[in-house]
Amino acid sequence: MSIKVVDKYLKGFISQSELDAEWKKIPEIVEVIKNKTGAGNDFLGWVDLPENYDRKEFEAIKKAAEKIRKQSEALLVIGIGGSYLGARAAIEFLKSPYYNQMTKGAPEIYFIGNSFSGDDLADVLAICEGKDISVNVISKSGTTTESAIAFRIIRDVLSKKYSAEEIRDRVYVTTDKARGALKGLADKEGYETFVVPDDIGGRFSVLTPVGLLPIAVCGANIDALMDGALSFKKEYDANVVNEATKYAVIRNVLLKKGKDVELLCSYEPALRMFTEWWKQLYGESEGKDGKGIFPASVIFSTDLHSLGQYIQDGQRKLFETVLKQGEANLDVKVPFNEADFDGLNYIADETLHNVNEKAYLGTMLAHTDGGAPNLIIEYTKRDEKTLGELIYFFCIACAVSGYMLEVNPFNQPGVESYKKNMFALLGKPGYEEMKAELLDKLSKQ
Ligand code: PA5
Numbered sequence: 233m234s235i236k237v238v239d240k241y242l243k244g245f246i247s248q249s250e251l252d253a254e255w256k257k258i259p260e261i262v263e264v265i266k267n268k269t270g271a272g273n274d275f276l277g278w279v280d281l282p283e284n285y286d287r288k289e290f291e292a293i294k295k296a297a298e299k300i301r302k303q304s305e306a307l308l309v310i311g312i313g314g315s316y317l318g319a320r321a322a323i324e325f326l327k328s329p330y331y332n333q334m335t336k337g338a339p340e341i342y343f344i345g346n347s348f349s350g351d352d353l354a355d356v357l358a359i360c361e362g363k364d365i366s367v368n369v370i371s372k373s374g375t376t377t378e379s380a381i382a383f384r385i386i387r388d389v390l391s392k393k394y395s396a397e398e399i400r401d402r403v404y405v406t407t408d409k410a411r412g413a414l415k416g417l418a419d420k421e422g423y424e425t426f427v428v429p430d431d432i433g434g435r436f437s438v439l440t441p442v443g444l445l446p447i448a449v450c451g452a453n454i455d456a457l458m459d460g461a462l463s464f465k466k467e468y469d470a471n472v473v474n475e476a477t478k479y480a481v482i483r484n485v486l487l488k489k490g491k492d493v494e495l496l497c498s499y500e501p502a503l504r505m506f507t508e509w510w511k512q513l514y515g516e517s518e519g520k521d522g523k524g525i526f527p528a529s530v531i532f533s534t535d536l537h538s539l540g541q542y543i544q545d546g547q548r549k550l551f552e553t554v555l556k557q558g559e560a561n562l563d564v565k566v567p568f569n570e571a572d573f574d575g576l577n578y579i580a581d582e583t584l585h586n587v588n589e590k591a592y593l594g595t596m597l598a599h600t601d602g603g604a605p606n607l608i609i610e611y612t613k614r615d616e617k618t619l620g621e622l623i624y625f626f627c628i629a630c631a632v633s634g635y636m637l638e639v640n641p642f643n644q645p646g647v648e649s650y651k652k653n654m655f656a657l658l659g660k661p662g663y664e665e666m667k668a669e670l671l672d673k674l675s676k677q
Contacts, residue, residue: 234558234618235464235625237475238608239482241596245551245605246485254481254488254636259472261635265628270635272642277431278627281439282462282620289426290454293441296404296424297448301338304402305363308356308386309446310345311370312378313512314434315406318623319343319370319446321509322438324502325619326452338451339366345382353382357389365390366402368449370442372428374412377651383414406441433642435513436627439620453616460620468628475609476625479553480633482607486551487525487637491605493550495543496529499588500557502614504531507555510626517634517641524637533591544602551605556592559613560585 264270265279300307309319320343323331332340340363342356367390369383390399405418406426418425426441428434437443439461448454468474483494494514496507507529518524528550530539543550560583568580579587596606611618634641656663656670 234612235475235621236610237478237482238556238610239478241600241606241608242482245600246482246489250485250488251481254484255473257636258477258481258632261632262472262477264635265631271640275431275433275436275642276631277429278436278439279465279631281432282458282465282624285439285458286427289441290444290458292424293426293444293448294454296426297445300366300368300404300449301451303364304339304366306340306342306360306365307446307449308360308365308367309341309343309370310367310379310382310386311343311406311442312346312376313516314437315370315372315376315379315428315442316343316346317435317505317509317512318438318443321505322443322447322452322457322619323450324505325614326447326616327450329501329504331450339449341446341450344386345369345379348378348381353385366404368404368406368445369414370406370428371412371414372408372434372437372442374407374414374416377654380413404445406445433644435509435516436642438509438623456616457620457623460617460622461624462620463617464621464624465628468624476629477632479607479609479625479629480636483525483551483553483633484636486605486607491525491549491551493526493528495550495552496527496555497532497552498529498555498557499532499592500555500614501531501534503555504529506622507531513626513630514633516644516647517630518637518639520639520643520646523639532595533588536591536595543599543604548603551607552599553607553609554592554596556608556610557613558610561614 261270265276268276309316311319323341328334332342340359342359344353344356367383367386369379369386371379387399387403390402394402400422403421403423404426405414405423407414407418407428408430409415409427415425417423426445428437428440428442432440434442439458444454444457447457464476468476486494496510498504498507511527511529514525514527519526530543536543543552563583563585566576566579566582566584566587568577596608600606611622631641652663652666653670656666659667
């Protein structure tokens with residue numbers, strides 16, 4: 233197992249008795265998750281997924297990915313929230329944020345339908361002009377407006393470029409097995425479909441076809457990804473005290489001490505999208521009923537030159553959870569220079585990984601001195617197995633942590649409010665009364 237939660241820098245911030253009080257809740261919560269008896273228990277399908285996934289569909293995903301790799305120069309992945317973040321996070325983690333510039337003949341991968349920005353979509357369409365494309369539209373509900381609009385636009389583009397038969401050969405739909413407008417359309421048009429299981433919510437779905445198809449298209453080994461998740465699951469199942477329960481306990485103790493902002497920090501830009509995935513996972517799962525830790529993220533040392541001042545010296549409400557990578561995937565050395573024009577010969581021959589390591593240690597000491605507690609999550613390197621472990625670790629820790637907070641970690645009632653207002657303002661049939669109320673409200677602002 234490559235994940236280790238390191239709490240030694242928390243001395244002075246939390247006490248053993250505070251930890252003990254939170255640990256008392258854990259055995260019961262672990263049982264509640266195992267027996268599926270807690271709030272939101274209909275959405276625990278992801279817990280057993282590393283053992284129980286549909287092997288036949290898994291092979292079909294690999295086959296589809298191979299076909300996309302052979303017949304396309306670009307894959308457009310349409311989806312938002314849980315139908316977007318996990319796949320993008322995985323591709324950047326396993327390959328690079330520069331994946332599209334380094335594909336070596338494999339398809340470039342663009343994520344669209346994750347905002348209403350016409351500018352953004354127009355840019356992707358311009359990049360893909362003249363390229364052979366495939367499309368993976370992902371939506372569990374099959375009705376999400378951002379992705380539905382993008383798919384309508386892309387179908388229009390496809391219809392000007394390919395025959396109906398060619399389109400059928402290039403569009404892949406990941407959605408509910410029976411419900412939703414997208415499923416109806418897929419059946420009517422004969423698109424190949426993959427299933428988002430009923431009992432797995434969007435933000436917990438990265439190890440289903442939602443994440444697996446785009447991840448496989450980038451050439452990653454999805455068998456190793458599932459193996460990694462399984463290896464963390466075994467660790468979690470074997471001991472009530474494990475890295476996931478430890479993380480859940482510590483963050484809840486810190487919350488009780490007034491630290492209600494958690495900054496997930498990485499020293500690797502390749503983890504930027506992973507931190508975005510984590511923000512959705514924890515924000516949507518815990519932020520409800522007036523409770524929750526606000527999940528934020530930073531990439532160091534980049535953000536030490538923007539948010540570093542606040543973290544060191546601003547309101548003392550935050551704690552840092554540092555994702556610490558053990559080994560570099562690739563590395564670069566600082567060269568020796570005869571003239572030493574920049575005074576850097578004292579680190580000549582050092583790898584940037586070592587420089588990064590010192591930046592991490594120096595920052596951790598400075599921030600803890602400044603009153604920002606640092607919890608460290610060590611992982612070995614950026615590969616499929618480690619990513620699978622990290623995904624399972626964060627998902628299971630999120631469920632445990634949500635139950636510690638006494639919320640339902642698997643719903644998201646709050647995200648409906650903006651949608652209703654937007655539908656009314658756009659003039660969607662059925663929202664006429666609401667539209668009048670909102671326009672009146674706006675006119676009085
Ligand atoms: O976690 C969630 O449930 C949400 O973020 C959804 O993933 C997001 O709203 C997209 O929903 P859908 O997959 O139904 O299009």
